Structure formats: C-alpha cells, structure tokens
Amino acid sequence: MSGLGAAIEMFAALRKERPVDEDVNKVWYLRQNRLFREATEEGIMQHEHLFTMCEMPRGTLVFDAGDSARIIYFVKRGTVRIVRETPDGKDVTVAILGAGDLFGEESLFDRRARTTHAVVVDDALLCTSRADDLFALLSRDPALALNVAKVLSERLDDAQSTMEDLAYARVGDRIEHLYHKLASEHGVPVKGGLRIDVRLTHADVASLVGSTRETVSLEIAKLVDLGRLRLDGRAVVVPKEMLS
Amino acid sequence: MSGLGAAIEMFAALRKERPVDEDVNKVWYLRQNRLFREATEEGIMQHEHLFTMCEMPRGTLVFDAGDSARIIYFVKRGTVRIVRETPDGKDVTVAILGAGDLFGEESLFDRRARTTHAVVVDDALLCTSRADDLFALLSRDPALALNVAKVLSERLDDAQSTMEDLAYARVGDRIEHLYHKLASEHGVPVKGGLRIDVRLTHADVASLVGSTRETVSLEIAKLVDLGRLRLDGRAVVVPKEMLS
C-alpha cells in the first residue's frame, strides 16, 4: 500500500464514512474531501511520507497504557478496542472502533503517557502517523482540524450515552443497547436482522457494560429467550423488529 | 424547570445588552477562555462583535434537551451542569463546567436538537456565540479549531475516567473521586485542605455518580467519619493529606 493510499485513507477516516468498494472510493474521497477539492495531485504527494500502513492480527496490542510514543492511528479495516484498567485490575472498554475511526489522538495535544491500551479485535489494517507531523498538517488546514473536532464531538456524545446507561440501566438493558449500537455501526444485513461480526467474547462484553462474564452469559440467554436477540453460530443478530 | 422558562432564558441570553463596563471586559474575558489561549489581542478584538455576554442566576435553564437553537456558550464566571435524562426520568450529570470552559459545541457540527440540558449551579456570567459565526471563525484559524479539538479531547478523557468509575467502583469511592476532581478544578485553599464552593445538593451528587439521594447522604457521612472528607458549613473540604 502506497503512502498516497495511506493519506487518502486518513482523510476518509476523518470523514467517518465507510467505503463500500475501496478502489472506487479512493476517487470518491478525493472529490468529496474539502482539502482535496482544491489540492493538486502534487500537494497530496507532499504528505504521503507522513503515513504508514500496517496489518495487525486479532489480539495484537497496538499500544499499551504507559507508552509515550506519540502516534495517531486510523482504522482502515477490522476492529479495535480501547481499554482502561481499574486500580484492581478490571478492564473497562471505553470504545469499539471500526473502519473510518481514528484513535490515539490524545497524543496530538498531550505529552503524557497513554492512560489506555488498544487491542485488535478483528484482524485490522491500520494507518499510522506521528503526532507532530499530523499536528503540523492540521495547523495548516482548519477544515481538517475541524474534522478532528467533529469526530471527537461524536465520540464524546457516545461516551455520555454510555455513562447514562452505566449510571442507571440494568445489565440486561445495557447489553441490549450495546448490541443495538454495534448493529448500527458494524452490522451486516442478514435475513430478519443485522448480524454483528465483531468477535467479542462474553468477557469482552462484560468490560463494555461494566459487569462480569457470568452475568453477561446469563443476561444474554435471557435476551435470546425473550426474542430480543438471536444467535447465528457464534455471532449475535439483532432482529430487525427490534431496531427502532 | 418549564419549557417556557427555557425559552425566556434563551431569549434573554440572545438579547440582553450588558452595561458598558462589561463590554470593555469582554475581550479580557474571552482571553481567559481556553479557546483563545494563544490568540492575539487584536485577533480577539476583530471578532468581539460575534459574542454576547449574559448573566444567569442559579437554577437558570441555559438550554433544554430538544432545543434547536444553535448557540455555543463560554463560561466566564460561575458553574454550569450538563445533564442528560434517562427514559425513566432520572438525571445524569455528564459534566460540571467552570470559568474557561465551553459547552453546547455539538451544534457546531450537528444540526440535530440537543440531547442534554444545561443548568446554572452557581450564578454565572456566560458568553454566547451563534454556531455559524463561530464555525466561520474556526474555519479561518486552525489554531482555534485545534483548541476546540483539544478541549474536546480533554472532556473525552474525563468522560472515560467517569465511565471507569461507574463501571466498577463502589458509590463511596465514586463520591470521593468526584470531590477530588472538583477540588482540583474548583477548590479554594483553606487551612488543612481545599474547599469546594460549588453548590451541589446530595441529589446533584447522586446524578453525578449514578446513585440515589439517600445513599449519597449515607456515604458522605461515612466518608466524613473516616476523615476522608470534612464539612465546612454547607461546603465540602477535601483534607490536604487526601490529595495524592
């Protein structure tokens, strides 16, 4: 994958929209993105060396809490989990990210070591950039900087909605909300609903809804009984009559 | 708080002309905001007409969930609470903001009605700007746009830390963490610690830590017993030996 491809993917990531067919969409992104509307081919070329692509299999630790490497990541393909660890060693997953998302953006503004770690959930293709390089690029282009702000604003809204759930909803409802959100972001249409192919174990789900592996097993079984979720092999399906 | 009250307050916020001495201070106030931290005096002067100051007493509903007015707010003085409401009517306070913070920034990127409401906790002086005006300003100044991103990034980190607490910490610990955070952000030094002058009722605290008024009363009493908090009249004091 060329650096140019990487750069294009990065701006695609900032727009938070997902390609259906990659080859067609490279051109599509060029036309859509404000930056590239006025930019010459050479202008794009100038920045291609700032980006690197890399492939990572399920389970890879992208970065660890405490790391001080200042790198920003863009998800091109696959899924990544952002995790905090509580003082007594429990994991809290604060975000599940897919194609089009970016992460590690704290290091754009903050020199402190990371407070989270990031793990690959489904085999991923990532694009990376050094914080200083990206910062310089953003400093020259307000539209891009605003895109970053927009992405963060959406993530904040997401986090607040999760806080609401954690504060007052029961575990069963939290799990259902989680799967509805995953369905809308990562669901693939199957007959009768949306299948979630993100490979989350019950322990992973527990870390997302603030519960334990055992209660998650129990509550999922209850939800399936009630017809609010279905199982398709190992994957969870949200019935379409449940999608508001 | 009634919807009518909300509308009246919004209207007042847009219309009210402040006394001349406030206008003179406007630039000074703007300068205190994180957004304009590195901006030049002239730069602020140029855009000063985009902003309006307005005073709001404790209890004022700054904006309500469902409002579609696209306005961004800057806190010059006082304290403001950002609140979401759960389907069954419970309040979840997702942020407590003080001097230098901004809020309502969703409307910069998003045309949907607000999902939160904002209430004045301590008599506040706010500065308002129409979303479109501010957006135009940010589009011309990458440094300002990056400041917005930075503020959002910090708020996100904050939200994630709260999620961690809500997920696995006991109510007592959550309250203690809350007061430590408030102390570091809004605390005024008194002998033996930091006093928190933000006027939060136990019900308010409950909405911050995802609990009930009664358990908050109980747990605060326990914390005071253990010497982990002190009371100074109605205010809470965090003993300095508790500040890590």
Added chain:
DNA sequence: TCCCGGCTGTAAGGTGTCTTACGCGGTCAC
C-alpha cells in the same frame, strides 16, 4: 412570625448483581 418547600438524616426490607465454584464443549498445538 409562621408557614412552606427544599434539603438532609435514618432505617427496614427487597433485589439485582457480584462472588465463588464447578462442569462441559470446542479448538489448537503437539
């Protein structure tokens, strides 16, 4: 001054969920 409404303290009972414990089936490496 007195009343009223909002804030706080306290306690009994109920329950959602965590903890602990164990067994079972799949999958992968050897």
Added chain:
DNA sequence: GTGACCGCGTAAGACACCTTACAGCCGGGA
C-alpha cells in the same frame, strides 16, 4: 489423538445498593 486452554453455562450464597417511608432542619416569602 490427546492434553491444555479458552470460552461458555449454571447455581448457591453474600452483599451493596435501591426502594420506600418518615421525621427534623433550615431558609425564604407572605
């Protein structure tokens, strides 16, 4: 194949916290 490991299902007991209920307090307005 066969063991080791991981992910899953289930169940009894404990407990943190919510619910419900009521009473005292303080401050502000009539």
